[in-house]
Amino acid sequence: MKTLLLGTALFASFALAGLSTGPANAQSKDSLTIGVTLEPPHLDPTAGAAAAIDETVYANIFEGLTRIDETGAVQPQLAKSWTVSDDGLVYTFDLKSGVMFHDGTAFDASDVVFSFDRARAEDSVNAQKPLFAAIDKVEAADPQTVKITLSRPEGSLLFNLGWGDAVIVAPESAATNKTDPVGTGPFKFSRWVKGDRVELVAVSGDNSIQKATFRFMSDPSAQVAALKAGDIDAATNLNAPEAVIAFQADPKFEVAIGTTEGETILALNNTRAPLNDVRVRRAIAHAIDRQAIVDGAMFGFGTPIGTQFAPHNPAYVDLTETYPHDPVRARELLAEAGVSDLKLTLKLPPPAYARRGGEIVAAQLKEAGIAVEIIPVEWAQWLEQVFRGDDFDMTIVSHTEPMDIGIYARDKYYFNYDSPAFKAVIKRLNTTSDPIARNALLAVAQDIITTDSVNAYMFQLARLGVWRKGLTGMWHNAPVQAIDITNARWE
Amino acid sequence: MMCRHPNFMIGVLLTGLLCVTALVSLVWTPHGFDAIAIADRMQGPSMGHWLGTDQFGRDVATRLMVGARNSILVGVVAVGIGLLVGVPLGLLAAIRGGWIDELVARGSDVVFAFPAIVSAILITAILGPGIVNAIIAIGIFNIPVFARVTRGAALQVWGMEYARAGLAIGKSGLGVTRDHVLPNIASVLIVQATIQFAVAILAEAALAYLGLGTQPPAPSWGRMLFDAQTLMTIDPKLAILPGLAIALAVLGLNLLGDGLRDILDPRLRAERIG
Numbered sequence: 126m127k128t129l130l131l132g133t134a135l136f137a138s139f140a141l142a143g144l145s146t147g148p149a150n151a152q153s154k155d156s157l158t159i160g161v162t163l164e165p166p167h168l169d170p171t172a173g174a175a176a177a178i179d180e181t182v183y184a185n186i187f188e189g190l191t192r193i194d195e196t197g198a199v200q201p202q203l204a205k206s207w208t209v210s211d212d213g214l215v216y217t218f219d220l221k222s223g224v225m226f227h228d229g230t231a232f233d234a235s236d237v238v239f240s241f242d243r244a245r246a247e248d249s250v251n252a253q254k255p256l257f258a259a260i261d262k263v264e265a266a267d268p269q270t271v272k273i274t275l276s277r278p279e280g281s282l283l284f285n286l287g288w289g290d291a292v293i294v295a296p297e298s299a300a301t302n303k304t305d306p307v308g309t310g311p312f313k314f315s316r317w318v319k320g321d322r323v324e325l326v327a328v329s330g331d332n333s334i335q336k337a338t339f340r341f342m343s344d345p346s347a348q349v350a351a352l353k354a355g356d357i358d359a360a361t362n363l364n365a366p367e368a369v370i371a372f373q374a375d376p377k378f379e380v381a382i383g384t385t386e387g388e389t390i391l392a393l394n395n396t397r398a399p400l401n402d403v404r405v406r407r408a409i410a411h412a413i414d415r416q417a418i419v420d421g422a423m424f425g426f427g428t429p430i431g432t433q434f435a436p437h438n439p440a441y442v443d444l445t446e447t448y449p450h451d452p453v454r455a456r457e458l459l460a461e462a463g464v465s466d467l468k469l470t471l472k473l474p475p476p477a478y479a480r481r482g483g484e485i486v487a488a489q490l491k492e493a494g495i496a497v498e499i500i501p502v503e504w505a506q507w508l509e510q511v512f513r514g515d516d517f518d519m520t521i522v523s524h525t526e527p528m529d530i531g532i533y534a535r536d537k538y539y540f541n542y543d544s545p546a547f548k549a550v551i552k553r554l555n556t557t558s559d560p561i562a563r564n565a566l567l568a569v570a571q572d573i574i575t576t577d578s579v580n581a582y583m584f585q586l587a588r589l590g591v592w593r594k595g596l597t598g599m600w601h602n603a604p605v606q607a608i609d610i611t612n613a614r615w616e
Numbered sequence: 617m618m619c620r621h622p623n624f625m626i627g628v629l630l631t632g633l634l635c636v637t638a639l640v641s642l643v644w645t646p647h648g649f650d651a652i653a654i655a656d657r658m659q660g661p662s663m664g665h666w667l668g669t670d671q672f673g674r675d676v677a678t679r680l681m682v683g684a685r686n687s688i689l690v691g692v693v694a695v696g697i698g699l700l701v702g703v704p705l706g707l708l709a710a711i712r713g714g715w716i717d718e719l720v721a722r723g724s725d726v727v728f729a730f731p732a733i734v735s736a737i738l739i740t741a742i743l744g745p746g747i748v749n750a751i752i753a754i755g756i757f758n759i760p761v762f763a764r765v766t767r768g769a770a771l772q773v774w775g776m777e778y779a780r781a782g783l784a785i786g787k788s789g790l791g792v793t794r795d796h797v798l799p800n801i802a803s804v805l806i807v808q809a810t811i812q813f814a815v816a817i818l819a820e821a822a823l824a825y826l827g828l829g830t831q832p833p834a835p836s837w838g839r840m841l842f843d844a845q846t847l848m849t850i851d852p853k854l855a856i857l858p859g860l861a862i863a864l865a866v867l868g869l870n871l872l873g874d875g876l877r878d879i880l881d882p883r884l885r886a887e888r889i890g
């Protein structure tokens with residue numbers, strides 16, 4: 126009898142979880158709880174590549190000289206204005222005065238010099254060192270003025286300095302920012318309950334949101350249930366695309382479908398046999414049906430891509446027809462490469478695009494004669510085994526940094542691509558400031574990685590924002606990895 | 617006699633259905649269980665797809681059939697582990713008594729102190745998610761169940777004159793266990809195995825539902841429920857069908873177990889006749 130009851134309880138509890146629309150919690154109107162899919166490994170944006178770090182702290186806790194706004198445009202932040210010399214080599218920033226770090230120390234030009242020298246240093250653990258590659262020296266002309274001298278013109282310097290990886294930290298707290306981040310932003314770190322949430326509190330009493338909480342929940346149904354029950358006020362990128370239509374129809378919620386910089390790719394370990402053979406990689410690219418993945422895993426939200434570039438960027442080249450879905454061609458390529466009975470592992474991190482996309486990819490590869498073993502991994506495991514440990518054949522992940530094609534020029538990046546031709550293009554790109562010439566070089570770069578079929582390019586991730594009606598000031602698009610709540614307020 | 621046990625008949629029928637479905641799925645299914653056809657997703661029942669298709673366009677009937685096989689595999693192996701380890705432990709405790717008896721009895725109590733699902737979650741969390749580890753976890757929980765049942769029943773048999781007479785005529789403890797104890801406690805074990813079979817199916821479904829059991833794309837009823845959670849409002853059948861499958865399988869095995877106990881237990885039989 127006990128077992129019967131258990132069975133009924135199991136059945137009933139899931140039915141309730143699926144159906145409960147829960148009464149709207151009486152939210153006090155100065156707090157905001159946001160549900161996010163992934164938990165950051167730590168909270169120092171200058172020392173890690175995980176997007177979850179920036180999403181928690183960017184603009185909220187840490188600020189840079191410039192910031193990127195919702196449209197991707199550069200805005201002043203800690204620098205209130207700047208001038209650029211005629212040759213484009215010297216940038217002079219006029220800093221805001223009276224800014225304090227959360228630990229009470231004052232912000233001035235020496236903090237800027239410290240932050241950038243630290244990020245550029247030989248032993249720096251900054252995940253985006255190329256952002257600073259053009260910088261020759263950083264000097265404090267006076268406490269309110271910083272002069273940055275470049276070794277070559279860098280067209281995107283102001284944009285680069287707006288990244289989360291280029292935020293200004295204080296020498297007193299830089300070492301402990303991973304667990305106790307201290308910045309200059311409108312929110313200061315309150316506490317981090319590992320595995321559950323990070324809490325921020327407003328620095329000033331005038332702020333419309335006094336307490337902000339980021340809750341980590343990767344399970345799609347948990348996110349949907351938490352939104353409906355009022356446990357979270359917003360999900361900036363809902364991990365359950367199938368629920369979006371229901372939320373659109375619900376008058377209690379607002380849905381904002383925007384774009385991200387997230388190229389979602391089937392990443393291949395380029396040094397592992399037989400994936401080191403371009404024919405095998407091309408076979409995989411032919412085997413996947415991008416639109417089917419977008420439809421099946423993302424319920425149609427997302428745009429198929431043929432290379433590592435965002436379709437809404439003017440420099441984008443549509444290469445989706447380079448490897449059209451063609452299982453027969455894929456089999457031919459595998460035969461040409463002399464590969465038979467290919468068996469590969471596919472490690473999948475928690476986001477729905479990976480877990481669900483992975484099931485579809487596995488079925489599509491099977492059609493082309495490739496057996497796939499799916500291995501679901503948690504986010505920390507993924508960072509450990511795949512991103513740092515090189516222990517994978519294939520994985521699915523979304524690269525959400527803006528303009529991140531440069532990662533293909535890096536040595537020992539996790540998918541292990543090494544092409545002198547590509548590196549030369551990026552090198553030229555870095556010294557080119559003319560927009561038309563830059564776009565031409567970017568087109569060449571896109572073409573090289575697609576021709577080499579480094580990874581199988583799937584789709585551009587959409588941003589599925591869902592929040593309680595009455596919340597305003599949330600971003601619809603994500604031009605950088607950010608959940609900027611500095612303008613959020615309840616109406 | 618059978619008509620006096622309608623519940624037993626229903627149990628036999630449902631369990632038989634489960635076994636037949638699983639056996640058929642070994643040689644034939646309407647479609648491939650992992651044959652994805654995105655264009656055909658979430659269709660209603662039709663001639664091509666008897667129970668419709670899921671969110672990836674896979675045939676639900678096929679996945680339920682293969683899921684039945686999965687459930688039976690879990691049940692057989694997990695109960696097998698329990699029988700193979702638990703029964704000898706229980707018999708040993710009954711023969712030797714003393715500290716061995718204490719150890720087995722108290723050890724069982726300790727394991728019982730944790731709810732089955734919680735221990736299974738703990739074990740799969742340590743060993744990692746997957747069907748094999750789920751089976752091991754459920755099997756480990758079955759050990760004390762069988763050890764305790766065996767010990768109790770065996771002690772009862774040892775208390776009978778014929779068992780002690782066996783010893784008196786020079787049979788060894790092992791010999792008496794083999795010739796008298798085991799045959800006399802077999803019915804109890806069969807009933808317990810049936811019940812534990814149902815518990816194992818339920819436990820696997822719960823583990824898969826939590827993402828700790830069967831891993832995709834292999835189908836499991838619990839996993840199907842898990843995937844259907846956020847699709848409830850769009851396509852309720854995706855949750856109802858696997859839920860129904862679990863409920864019917866567990867109901868069938870429980871009725872079978874209850875019925876077997878009624879039929880095999882001499883005292884209950886005597887009452888009935890009286």
